[in-house]
Amino acid sequence: MFAKVRGQPAQFECDYELGEDNLYSVKWYRDNEEFYRYMPKYDPPKHAYKLEGIKVDLQKSDDRRVILHQVTLKSSGLYRCEVSAEAPSFASAAGEGRMEVIYLPREGPRITGNEQENRRGDSLFLNCTSGRSYPAAVLSWDIDGEKVTDPLLLVEYPPTQHAHGLLSTALGLRVPVGRTMQVRCTARVAPAWREGSEAVVGNSQLADSKEAMLLGIGEDSIFLRSSSEAPALSVTLLTLSLTLFFRPLIQSET
Numbered sequence: 720m721f722a723k724v725r726g727q728p729a730q731f732e733c734d735y736e737l738g739e740d741n742l743y744s745v746k747w748y749r750d751n752e753e754f755y756r757y758m759p760k761y762d763p764p765k766h767a768y769k770l771e772g773i774k775v776d777l778q779k780s781d782d783r784r785v786i787l788h789q790v791t792l793k794s795s796g797l798y799r800c801e802v803s804a805e806a807p808s809f810a811s812a813a814g815e816g817r818m819e820v821i822y823l824p825r826e827g828p829r830i831t832g833n834e835q836e837n838r839r840g841d842s843l844f845l846n847c848t849s850g851r852s853y854p855a856a857v858l859s860w861d862i863d864g865e866k867v868t869d870p871l872l873l874v875e876y877p878p879t880q881h882a883h884g885l886l887s888t889a890l891g892l893r894v895p896v897g898r899t900m901q902v903r904c905t906a907r908v909a910p911a912w913r914e915g916s917e918a919v920v921g922n923s924q925l926a927d928s929k930e931a932m933l934l935g936i937g938e939d940s941i942f943l944r945s946s947s948e949a950p951a952l953s954v955t956l957l958t959l960s961l962t963l964f965f966r967p968l969i970q971s972e973t
Contacts, residue, residue: 720817722896722909723794728776729818733800741806745782750796751772769828772796792853792884795820805848819909824850827914828858828906844874844897847904848889850917855886856906867892894920932969 733745747755754770760784767775772793776786776924787794799815831846849856855878860867867873874891881887894902905915 722819723790725820725822726789727792732784735802740808743803743805746801747785748799755785790820792820821909822853824852824914826850828904828916830916830918842893845892848905849887851881851885851887852908853885855888856908858890859905860892861903
């Protein structure tokens with residue numbers, strides 16, 4: 720499987736060896752629906768079929784590769800190429816691979832305080848919310864550089880669905896008051912994108928009033944300063960290569 724970011728072109732390569740045979744056709748399918756074929760004896764030899772999420776660049780596509788214009792979320796699927804030889808062998812072979820198209824968030828994760836929760840007890844409750852993406856972002860918390868794994872400190876929420884199949888996620892964190900600490904929320908989407916936001920949570924002097932635990936109230940006691948790093952984008956496997964081997968058909972004599 721390889722991932723592509725929505726709006727990027729995608730290139731699929733189909734590598735094959737015919738030996739002494741002549742090529743009859745190369746056909747491409749997504750989820751068993753044909754969208755491109757190459758037949759050298761036809762004029763023109765290249766033909767694209769209409770399929771949702773598929774826009775073939777006929778000028779750049781040929782018998783060994785097919786290039787798609789800007790991919791969408793609907794371009795995801797299982798891609799297969801089938802290569803056939805002419806008579807007398809009529810040999811054929813096929814290879815397949817999966818492409819997933821991802822939609823990256825337009826902003827980094829956002830850290831906020833939960834006022835209702837912060838009125839209770841001696842802990843501070845923070846929420847981290849991701850931007851809209853597909854697939855849903857995976858969130859994690861760090862306190863002073865250490866990843867939080869204690870389930871008693873984390874509050875998980877189901878993803879929120881938005882238009883066009885996009886999703887946003889949220890993850891809560893309970894932190895004790897009484898000392899200054901640096902918290903960080905990191906959002907990851909597939910292997911391609913990661914971005915984090917940081918906040919400094921502190922209590923310069925312990926207060927008996929629970930109101931001092933509310934973000935935005937008594938800023939000299941509880942303060943929140945967020946910063947977001949630039950997104951680190953690293954998309955690999957930009958092409959899908961399929962290697963096919965032809966074997967002559969062996970007919971048994973009777």
